[in-house]
Amino acid sequence: MKPYTLAKAVLAASVGLSACAAQAADVTFTFTNTGPVGGVGVAPLWLGLHNGSFDSFDVGSAASVAIERAAEDGNAGVLTSNFASQVTGGRQTTLPNGPRFPGATSTYTLHNVDLNGANRYLSYAAMVVLSNDFFIGNDNAKAIDLSSLAGGGQLSLALGGAGHVYDAGTEQNNFGYSVANAAFGIGGGQKGPNQGIDEHGVVHVVTGNPYQGFVDNNNFVPANFDWTPLNFNNQQAFGRLDISVAAVPEPETYAMLFAGLGLMGVVARRQKKTGA
Ligand SMILES: [Ca+2]
Ligand SMILES: [Ca+2]
Ligand SMILES: [Ca+2]
Numbered sequence: 001m002k003p004y005t006l007a008k009a010v011l012a013a014s015v016g017l018s019a020c021a022a023q024a025a026d027v028t029f030t031f032t033n034t035g036p037v038g039g040v041g042v043a044p045l046w047l048g049l050h051n052g053s054f055d056s057f058d059v060g061s062a063a064s065v066a067i068e069r070a071a072e073d074g075n076a077g078v079l080t081s082n083f084a085s086q087v088t089g090g091r092q093t094t095l096p097n098g099p100r101f102p103g104a105t106s107t108y109t110l111h112n113v114d115l116n117g118a119n120r121y122l123s124y125a126a127m128v129v130l131s132n133d134f135f136i137g138n139d140n141a142k143a144i145d146l147s148s149l150a151g152g153g154q155l156s157l158a159l160g161g162a163g164h165v166y167d168a169g170t171e172q173n174n175f176g177y178s179v180a181n182a183a184f185g186i187g188g189g190q191k192g193p194n195q196g197i198d199e200h201g202v203v204h205v206v207t208g209n210p211y212q213g214f215v216d217n218n219n220f221v222p223a224n225f226d227w228t229p230l231n232f233n234n235q236q237a238f239g240r241l242d243i244s245v246a247a248v249p250e251p252e253t254y255a256m257l258f259a260g261l262g263l264m265g266v267v268a269r270r271q272k273k274t275g276a
Helices: 003-020 065-073 077-086 251-274
Strands: 024-033 046-050 091-094 105-114 121-129 134-137 153-159 239-248
Touching: 046 077, 065 077, 065 121, 065 134, 077 091, 091 105
Parallel strands: none
Antiparallel strands: 024 105, 024 239, 046 091, 046 121, 121 134, 153 239
16 A cells, blocks of 8 residues: 555544544523513423433423422422433533523533433423413424434524414413412512412313413503513513534544544655655
8 A cells, every 4th residue: 555545544543533533512501581570480400311211201291200390399309310310421501590580591501411312302392471380392202313413513402382382281270379479569479389279181282372271360460561562472482492513522532533643644754755
């Protein structure tokens, strides 16, 4: 093999290895509430990266306790512990800084994520407030495949909006026990976890302007309350999840690359000597 050919072969081998090896990545999630002023808030967004095996809910079936807690109380604690115990090699986080109301953002970076394997699929869930048990999330565990970003890149997902908000079916919609009433200037509300009247229903899509149908409207809602920003009939997506991935070269990849470059240096020096 001629030295030049050898050098090309080594370079091709090292580049090929870096493309094929399990590529670790740093994944930064940024949630922005894009809703109108006076629109819904979103509880701290839970995010899980898994191999396709973690299915957090099914429309038409009763919600798990994990979804009940997340949807009623904005508490992803049970969801988090279920994910930790059920998903091999899974990665998860709940975005910091409390509920995000319109205009607010929250961000977090997970390091050394395997988007080609154990962490290929994204699941998310968060309570929608004002509500008793409304939430956003993905029913299909494999709906969001991030493997195309394994080498780096960006993706933005639209969250919520008409047809994309679920009622967990676990608590009757009643302002007497709904979370975050105060943030909207509405009386009543929930004073502790898991309050309210059991609904004994199934997970279903919220349609129309759900708040008009809440029980006890007249007791808690001020006269002339502006429902427009809360009307799910008119509503665009009210959340945006920006996903930014930076590939992290692995130590072996560096080693191969340096070995390849070093060998090329030797070859170059030989070529100089021999005048090849
Ligand atoms: Ca499902
Ligand atoms: Ca409900
Ligand atoms: Ca409940």
